[in-house]
Amino acid sequence: EVHLVESGGVVEQPGGSLRLSCVASGFSFDDYGMHWVRQAPGKSLEWVSFISWDGSRLRYADSVRGRFTISRDNSKNSLYLEMNSLRAEDTAFYYCAKDRSGGSYLDYWGQGSLVTVSS
C-alpha cells in the first residue's frame, strides 16, 4: 500500500525559510516523478512543483519559481521542498503526491503539512 507522509510544516515569519519533507513507502520511489501541491485554507488546489524520477527534470509554478526548490533523495525514499523568502500568501496545506507517468496525473497523495507564514 502506498503511503506518503509529509512533515516540516510550522509557523514561520515572512521572509523566513523552511524545508518540507515527504517520506514515501509502498512503491518503487526511484521509478516515479513526484509533485508538491498546496491548498490555502478554504481555497482551491494549486500545483507547486514537479521533479522527475532521477531529479533531472524540475518544474515550478510561476508563484514560487526562484524561491522554492524541489529535490529528492532516492536512497531515503524522500522528497523535499526548500521554501525561502516566505510570504503570507504561501500559507497553505502542502501535499506531496506521486506522479503516474512523468506528465500525467497524481495517483497518490499524502495527508498534507500546514505551513503558516505570519508575523
Place this chain on the structure above:
Amino acid sequence: SYVLTQPPSVSEAPGKTARITCGGNKIGSKSVHWYQQKPGQAPLLVIYNDDDRPSGIPERLSGSNSGNTATLTISRVEAGDEADYYCQVWDTTSDHVVFGGGTKLTVL
C-alpha cells in the same frame, strides 16, 4: 498559461445524476483527470485519462471529454458523494500541472 474553468457549485438530489463540467481551450485534445476532496482530507483520484477509474472507485462515477469541455458524471448521487471535485490536465506547452478551480457538489 492554460486555464481550466469549473462551476463553483453543483447541487443534485439523491438518486439523480450530477454533472460537473471543466472547460478549457481544445481540452478534448488533452487527457483530463478528476479528484474528489472531502473536508479535512487529501484529494483522491477518481477518474484518470478522461474516463478510466482507479480500483475501488464506483462505476457510478464516469468521465467524458470532447471539444472544449470535459465532464464528470456521478449517477445515482449519494450523500457520500458530497465533496469538492477538481479537474486537472498537464499543460504540455508550459510543462506544468493545471487544476481547475474546483466544484462543490451538494447533495440536497
